[in-house]
Amino acid sequence: MKLNGSEIIIECLKEQGVDTVFGYPGGAILNVYDALYKHSDEITHILTSHEQGASHAADGYARATGKVGVCFATSGPGATNLVTGIATAAMDSIPIVAITCNVTVPLLGKDSFQEVDIAGITMPITKHSFIVKDVNKLADTIRRAFTIAKEGRPGPVLVDITKDVTANECDYVKTTPKTIERVTDTIKEEDIVKAVNMIKEAKKPVVFAGGGAIASDASDELRRFVNKVDAPVVDSLMGKGAFDGTDPRYAGMLGMHGTKAANYSVTECDLLIVVGARFSDRVTGNTRKFANNAKILQFDVDAAEINKNIRTDASVIGDALEILKRINALLDQCNHSEWIQHVEELKADYPMKYNTDRLNGPLIMEKIFEVTGGDAIISTDVGQHQMWAAQHYNYKKPRTLLTSGGLGTMGYGLGAAIGAKVGCRDKVVINIAGDGCFRMNMNELATAARYNIPVIEVIFDNHVLGMVRQWQDLFYGKRYSATVLDDSVDYVKIAEAMGIKAYTITKPEEIVPVFEEAISLNIPVLIECQLNRDDKVFPMVSPGAPISEAFDREDLDKKDNQ
Structure with a gap:
């Protein structure tokens, strides 16, 4: 059937199972909003107070639900107001699709009213940025945008559409969305075997969970893995909730404001098993003194993260859930009771302290x-x-x-x-x-x-x-x-x-x-x-210091009294 570009956009969103869009209208995107009006019983639109709020709302929706978040903005300042939200999603690997509209094709590149090259502006902070100038390419571009946002390491995608494309007509055929396959072709059997052997040989392992464990829905498999390895667990800020924070094996957050127990555990361990974390500077502190006693075993879907900030001794590239499943199938039950007891003592010796007598x-x-x-x-x-x-x-x-x-x-x-x-x-x-x-x-x-x-x-x-x-x-x-x-x-x-x-x-x-x-x-x-x-x-690690030098108020008071 023949539809105009705006109607095609809405139909493609319906194909993808989108039930909510966050956005703010304007001149260039008016045709899309007119089409959206006719489908308000199928797609809810939340009019935010600012386009940045729309981008953050799409991001929060994606993080909380595991689905792709969608936001709309018009051309020029409407589109540029999305930039901070898009960059936020990019840094944290959050799948959102930002749809903007631009001036008509004849007006592109002429400094027209509310014209900006938003595809060019966002290129460094998206997995991909599209500009659609031909209505015949619109549906496939939107479908590709959702696929790219979801597959592999998730992230934001921008689709900029000229206003004439939103009005032009072409044939539209409904399509079933592409099934997103987990990344498994990069998982090598020899890497799995090496990982299993490293785990078997370890006496003092620590599991470090990052945001990738959440993105891959690997929480249950991670729990089984931790139990098999018999290891304490630390996490990054992005990894919180990947492993139950009330579990006795949990030692706390790692890094600049991590617990002393977590920082000391990683400093003392002989094997650090990293599941979907990128070794942020806020985690590692001084990289030359990070986990110097440990071999580093890293699981990540993105090969670019291996050896980027910290040198690894071994790695497995692929989907975290699939990696953990394969290792769990091969790994015998380990026993590190003495090491677990030691970490329990660290937790007891260095609890998180604060004043309970006043509001804080x-x-x-x-x-x-x-x-x-x-x-x-x-x-x-x-x-x-x-x-x-x-x-x-x-x-x-x-x-x-x-x-x-x-x-x-x-x-x-x-x-x-x-x-x-x-x-x-x-x-x-x-x-x-x-x-x-x-x-x-x-x-x-x-x-x-x-x-x-x-x-x-x-x-x-x-x-x-x-x-x-x-x-x-x-x-x-x-x-x-x-x-x-x-x-x-x-x-x-x-x-x-x-x-x-x-x-x-x-x-x-x-x-x-x-x-x-x-x-x-x-x-x-x-x-x-x-x-x-x-x-x-508190605790806190000074910039440039190793995480083993975490300090708190008591440490500062002792230093002042020396």
């Missing part, structure tokens, strides 16, 4: 875990609150922590929370933000209110840019340049003005009743938590 981030996160039973989806912005959310909420399942790990995008969390809640209506969704981050995209409160999306927005309000101030305090002689937010902004009034119910918490005993009430209301809620500006995230 760690206490709030532990109380949120208590109230939700660990079954909520937590999104975060970036900074101290992000680290407290990672350290003090035990993620039991994958896809329950949504956070910008690679790009570190302030303002990410609220949009992501909206996307997650739209995709997972039965889940409690809570965004943890600092007051500095909240200012970046707080306009998305209006989105939550407009659609009555019951997310809980939590502001850790310490009146400073907390993490930057922490670095200024520790490494810049307490010169607090441009990090103090002493002003008269009233976040409760802002929330109420946007139609959001709001609370303020100032004392520990208020945490549980306020959160219980907020959850029970099942409406959008903002909770402002007044914190001390001098609170810090």
